[in-house]
Amino acid sequence: MPSPLLTRRTQLLLDDELHRRLRETAAQRGISMGALIREAIDEKLSSTLDARAQAIQELLDAEPMPVEDWPIMKRQMIEDMNAGGMSILDTYN
Numbered sequence: 001m002p003s004p005l006l007t008r009r010t011q012l013l014l015d016d017e018l019h020r021r022l023r024e025t026a027a028q029r030g031i032s033m034g035a036l037i038r039e040a041i042d043e044k045l046s047s048t049l050d051a052r053a054q055a056i057q058e059l060l061d062a063e064p065m066p067v068e069d070w071p072i073m074k075r076q077m078i079e080d081m082n083a084g085g086m087s088i089l090d091t092y093n
Helices: 016-029 033-061 068-083
Strands: none
Touching: 016 033
8 A cells, every 4th residue: 555645744852762762673674763653653543542432432332320310419429529529429330
């Protein structure tokens, strides 16, 4: 697959140790440091998005929580938060 057209330049500062590790890894893999950095950024952003998507899906797939009387429950939650406790929320863990 052809690589996307690179149209943006970004400058970043690295300490000597990180620069050395990037240079050595890029050389071992036979790619440029820029390609290695782009790959690392893409991998990091993809894994963050994947983790968020998985968390959202888990919430959507979860069994509904029982809510007996929302106005009473809401008032109790507010009272507990103001008192520094979380007793009503602890019952659903």
